[in-house]
Amino acid sequence: MNDRRDSLSALPLRENLRGKSPYGAPQKSVPFALNVNENTHPLPEAVQETIVGKVASVVGGLNRYPDRDAVELRSELADYLNAQVQGIDLAYENVWAANGSNEILQQILQTFGGPGRALLSFTPTYSMYPLLAAGTDTDYVAGTRGSDFSLTQESALEQLAEAEPAVVFLASPNNPTATALGPDVIEALYEASEPYRTMIVVDEAYAEFARDSTRSALRLLKGRERLIVTRTMSKAFGLAGARLGYLAAAPHVVDALQLVRLPYHLSAVTQAVALGALAHAEDLLATVDDIRAQRDRIEATLRELGFSPAVSDANFVFFTGVRDSQALFEALLDDGILIRDVGIPNSLRVSAGTREETDAFLTAMRRLAPEHV
Ligand code: PMP
Numbered sequence: 370m371n372d373r374r375d376s377l378s379a380l381p382l383r384e385n386l387r388g389k390s391p392y393g394a395p396q397k398s399v400p401f402a403l404n405v406n407e408n409t410h411p412l413p414e415a416v417q418e419t420i421v422g423k424v425a426s427v428v429g430g431l432n433r434y435p436d437r438d439a440v441e442l443r444s445e446l447a448d449y450l451n452a453q454v455q456g457i458d459l460a461y462e463n464v465w466a467a468n469g470s471n472e473i474l475q476q477i478l479q480t481f482g483g484p485g486r487a488l489l490s491f492t493p494t495y496s497m498y499p500l501l502a503a504g505t506d507t508d509y510v511a512g513t514r515g516s517d518f519s520l521t522q523e524s525a526l527e528q529l530a531e532a533e534p535a536v537v538f539l540a541s542p543n544n545p546t547a548t549a550l551g552p553d554v555i556e557a558l559y560e561a562s563e564p565y566r567t568m569i570v571v572d573e574a575y576a577e578f579a580r581d582s583t584r585s586a587l588r589l590l591k592g593r594e595r596l597i598v599t600r601t602m603s604k605a606f607g608l609a610g611a612r613l614g615y616l617a618a619a620p621h622v623v624d625a626l627q628l629v630r631l632p633y634h635l636s637a638v639t640q641a642v643a644l645g646a647l648a649h650a651e652d653l654l655a656t657v658d659d660i661r662a663q664r665d666r667i668e669a670t671l672r673e674l675g676f677s678p679a680v681s682d683a684n685f686v687f688f689t690g691v692r693d694s695q696a697l698f699e700a701l702l703d704d705g706i707l708i709r710d711v712g713i714p715n716s717l718r719v720s721a722g723t724r725e726e727t728d729a730f731l732t733a734m735r736r737l738a739p740e741h742v
Contacts, residue, residue: 383506385503385506386504389500389503392497392500394709395707399702399705399706400705400706400729401705401707401722401726401730402707403706403707403708403719403722403726403730404707404709405609405720406604406683406684406685406720407603407604407609407720408603408605408606408607408656408684409720409722409723410607410659410660411607412607412608412646412653413649413653415649416652419645419648420641420642420645420646421645422645423641423642423644423648424638424645426641427637427638427640430637431638434632435633435635435636435640436640437633439635439640441640441644442466442635442640442643442644442647443461443465443615444460444464445643445644445647446461446464446643446647447459447460447461447463447464449647449650450464450587450600450617453577453582453585454582454583454585454587455583456588457587457588457590457591459587459590460620462620462623463590463618463619463620464615464616464617464623465615465616465623465626466613466614466615466635467614467615467630467634467635468612468613468614468634468639469601469603469612469613469614470572470599470603470614470615470616471497471501471614472612472614472634473599473614473615474497474498474501474538474570474572474599475501475504475505476626476629476630477536477568477570477599477616477626478501478502478504478505478507478536479505479629480625480626480628480629481535481536481568481625482502482505482506482507482535482536483505483506484507485508486507486534486535486536487508487509487510487533487535487536488501488502488507488508488535488536488538489510489512489528489529489532489534489536489537489538490509490510490511490512490539490540491513491514491525491528491539492511492512492514493518493543493545493546493711493713494538494540494544494545495538495540495545495572496711498538499511507535510528510534512525512528512532513528514546517679518543518546518679518687519548520550520554521554522553522554522557525557526557526558526561529558529565533565533567534562534565534567535565535567536567536570537558537562537567537568537570538570539554539555539558539569539570539571539572540574541555541571541572541573541576541586542573542575542576542579542681542682542683544575544683544685545685545709545711545713545718546679546687547679547680547682547683547685547687547718548679548681548682549579549580549584549682550571552584552586552588552589555571555586555589555596556589559589562595568595568622569593569595569596569597570597570598571586571596571597571598571599572599573585573586573598573599573600574600574601574603574604575604575682575683575684576600576605577605577654577657578604578605578660578661578664578682578683578684579682579683580661580682587617590617590618590619593619594618594619596618597617597618597622598616598617598618599615600614600615600616601614601615602614602615602643602646604684605653605654605656605657605684606646606650606653606654607653607656608642608646608653611639611642611646613639613642613643659723659724660684660721661684661721663721663722663724663726663727664681664683664684664685664686664721666727666731667686667719667721667727668680668686670731670734670735671688671734674734674742675738675742676688676689676690676738676742677689684720684721685719685720685721686718686719687711687716687717687718688716688717689713689715689716690742691715691716691717692740692742693715693741694713694714694715694716694717695710696741697717697737697741698710698717700733700737700741701730701734704733705729706729706730706733708720708730
């Protein structure tokens, strides 16, 4: 492995990829995998059947390229958002889809970032942001948050003026802290960034789990052409394996993204799977309430045990007050429970699973707490 690493660094790599590590959340086979914020509920049978039917209907045509513009899928996604968030009226022209919201974020940086331009985000935040910046030759500015991981309007505006970024990524709810951002901070950043024409991107991968869905930045889109809201079917829809992310923005922003998308980037199979799932949006989202309830149980129990969990608006809980994060991580793994050490001292992150998975985690934590608080 060391030889491979030496050989890799001897390659004529781009300078900004030198010394970097790829995204690498462990993919271990354990009884309780609560480490990558998936929806751990399996897809209901009826949904599986619809998806299989949709895929079957395109298989005969796989000799042809798929709909390059994914119009039917984008219309269904727009309808889904309109039903989810009151007071918005999106059409397919407002929506763009790709292979996971990671690809959406990459396309945004390919379009609006690049050499000589900066991406600002506020750390700790989603670990892919700096990698996406490096991959698109965009400078990455790691802004900061308060000691409680919140981001105040004042601090956000100060850091914006300092960085004069081409793009800002705001994860809300944020990963790994699970905390949501108030619309006031987003609005203020938008107004203050007018001189730099910054694209303000709100990454709402976990929006469906928020306590108050009226806070979605989708409601701010009207009249704000530099605002983009990204979403995914990986979390609430339980469709991480299908790879379908999307965004909502002004139609001319969607037009701009077509300049960088690869032709036929979204396979006919992916489009069919997503359409099948969207036809069952209500059934799939039924798991959201249960996940929220498990999340709240985790938060309350961890607090009771003496840890300090952040108030979560997502399907996972971030908690501090851990004596030695690596030691607790390993102790849980010995019990077959995989959670996530995100590299922040004295903290860990755990996804809210099914009731049984949550029981297993909390039972282990009750036993381990006295040694690890
Ligand atoms: N944004 C955030 C904040 C995330 O946590 C994740 C996945 N962990 C993503 C985007 C990407 O998700 P996907 O590519 O599966 O849509």
